Amino acid sequence: MPNLTEIRWHARAGQGAVTASRLVAETAMDDGQYFQSMPEFGAERQGAPLRAFTRISSDPIEIHNNILNPDIVIVLDETLLPTIDVCEGMKEDGILLINTRMTPEEVREVSVEVPAGVQVRTVDASNIAVETIGRDIPNTPIAGALAKVTNVINVDSLKKYVKNSFAEKFPEKVVEGNIASIDRAYEEVH
Amino acid sequence: MAEKKQTVMAASGDQMVAEAFRQANPDVLPVYPITPQTIIVEEFDKFVADGKVHTEFVPVESEHSAMAAAIGASAAGARTVTATASQGLAYMWEELYVAAGMRLPIVMANANRALSAPINIHGDHSDIMGCRDTGWIMLFAENAQEAYDDTLISFRVAEHPDVMLPVATTLDGFITSHALDRAELMDDETVAEFVGQYKPAHSLLDTEDPVSYGMFANLGNFYMETKLGQRKAMENSFKVLREAGAEWEKLSGRPFEFVKTYGMEDAERVIVVMGSSIGNARAVARELRANGEKVGVVGLRVFRPFPAYDLVAALKGAKAIAIMDRCETIGGQGGPLWSETVAAMATAGVSIPTRNYIYGLGGADVTLEILYQIYEDLKELPAAAEKGDVIGVTYVGARTSAKDSQSNLVANSQTAAHKG
Incomplete structure (x- = not known):
């Protein structure tokens, strides 16, 4: 499946991975894509490291297994970097997107061994979310950053989806805050 | 009839089963929650609270009680559904036979899950294969879409006068039950018309036509004749399943086949598998076929009644067959899918070497690597069969030492062991 993009998420339980x-999957759906999204269910407890998987494709997706060789790895919590090999199995020309204050260069220097071909991108999604x-809750801004660094989802589709789906559950101010967080992450990602 | 309309959903398999239950609008749903089925009843409970169904939702104190209540409700003439998994299904076991023997058209969703010990909440077929002899019709969904379609078709076959048997509509725990998938939801009107109203020929609450259920049948062969009746009903279900499936295909555009084949027009090495791993096998077969290798996949969607005719028709040109079981039958010669497949071929006079692979127990990841290895392993099977050294099962994806890779094949040849 040449059009298949595989994303692996690293986070802690409770961060919204x-x-x-x-x-991301539902935004892709709105753009007519096929998708799959599955968390890896273990012992559910707040703060425990967890992984989740997303597949996006223009063709129907028939495989049902964990993603071992992701095109994109997204890390929602930088404190995972010293203990978890987030680059494990990554494609040689993959993209590593991290929620951190660090620049991509700092990540390479101090934090984690990243294969040479892998592109490191960073965004301070936590700070953007707070502001x-x-x-x-770094999950909405990180999706905005993802839209910038790849073409797997479209930023306008993402904002439209957030606007429509969040409006059912949240007051307008929260919806606007989420939209603003996408815009800022889209602009500020390194 | 208004024009039919399908909506694309981002939903888990459990959510799609809940939607199918909502659209069938059952009279009674007795249930006890258990992972990974819980989403089905959580979602359904919301439908009850929102007044979207007229169902009497009965939260009972155990799965044993859930099935007891389902039996009572169904005998009373109610369209009855429930859902369970794993230990819950095991706890229902004695009553599964009662439901089938009383010819009660209960529809039960099972999110297939491992059985203890050791405790494990993940997907395999250990639980559901425990009820393969109970007299229930058993369907295996490959994905969320099939979980939805199978559940709707279940009502048609269960409640058909020529069948009147309970149906277990199953989906693989977590892999299908919890993963977000793309699935199409048919509009309520079209489904209501397809599923129809349940009008029992006899029921406990019909005072004009008093009947008894589950009578004592100790003498005079009535017990045996009841079993013959169940077998005939199960045989009748082939036709009803085919017809209901064809009708659903006309409405939805999605085929319902007992046996789904890929590459079988010329395949020599074939994988036979059920549930969520069918697509994994197909993806690997597609790659290999692109390189000119004659490989194929046969995926079963219906396990009870066992579709021996369709299966043998699909397999008869093969040279080596891998039969994959996602459960163990320790002490037996192989898993249930293997036993049935081999028996079906032998009965039809078809002799093709087979090897039984045990895979994915307790949710062990079914990597594509595993499937490549099985196709590779099959190359040697005809020669091994010549030598008569094919007794026993082969584990895939199990480690025998810490250094092993997950995808090792562990051939567990019992030929020597059998000789003692």
Whole structure:
């Protein structure tokens, strides 16, 4: 499947990685893509490291297994970097997108061994979330950053999806905050 | 009829089963929650609270009670559904026979999951294969879409006067039950018309036509004749499943085949598998076929009644067959899918070497590597069969030491062991 993009998420339980993977998948759905999104269910407890997987494709997706060789790895919590090999199995020319204050160069220097061909991108999604949404929920801004660094989802489709789906559940201010967080992450990603 | 309309959903398999239950609008749903089925009843409970169904939702204190209540409700004439998994299904076991023997058209969703011990909440077929002899019709969905379609078709076959048997509509735990997938939801009117109203010929609450259920049948062969009746009903279900499936295909555009084949027009090395791993096998077969290798996949969607005719028709040109079982039958010669397939071929006079692979137990990841290895392994099978050294099963994806890769094949040849 040449059009298949595989994303692996690393986060801690409670940070919204499952919601983020759903956000990306449903945005892709609205653009007529096929998708799959599955968290890896283990012992559910707040703060425990978890992984989630998202597949996006223009063709129907028939495989049902964990993603071992991701095109994109997204890390929602930088404190995972010293303990978890987030680059494990990554494609040689993959993209590593991290929620951190660090620049990509700093990530390479101090934090984690990244294969040479892998492109490191960073965005301070937590800070953006605090300033726009009012809480450290980095999942919406990280989706905005993803839209910038890849073409797997479109930023306008993402904003449209957030606007429509969040409006059912949240007050307008929260919806606007989320939209603003996408705009800022889109602009500020390194 | 208004024009039919399908909506694309981003939903888990469990959500799609809940939607199918909502559209069938059952009279009674007794249930006890258990992972990974829980989403089905959580979602359904919301439909009840929102007044979207007229269902009597009965939260009981155990799965044993859930099936007991389902039996009572169904005998009373109610369209009855429930859902369970794993230990819950095991706890229902004695009553599964009662539901089938009383010819009650209960529809039960099972999110296939491992059985303890050791405790494990993930997907395999250990639980559901425990009820393969109970007299229930058993369907295996490959994905969320099939979980939805199978559930709707279940009502048609269960409640058909020529069948009147309970149906287990199953989906693989977590892999299908919890993963977000793309699936199409048919509009409520079209489904209501397809599923129809349940009008039992006899029911406990019909005072004009008093009947008893589950009578004592100790003498005079009535017990045996009841079993013969169940077998005939199960045989009748082939036709009803085919017809209901064809009708659903006309409405939805999606075929319902007992046996799904890929590459079988010329395949020599074939994988036979059920549930969520069918697509994995197909993806690998597609790659290999692009390189000119004659490989194929046969995926079963219906396990009870066992589609021996369709299966043998699909397999008869093969030279080596891998039969994959996602459960163990320790002490037996092979898993249930293997036993049935081999028996079906032998009965039809078809002799092709087979090897039984045990895979994915307790949710062990079914990597594509595993499937490549099986196709590779099949190359040697005809020669091994010549030598008569093919007794026993082969584990895939199990480690025998810490250094092993997950995808090792562990041939567990019992030929020597059998000789003692």
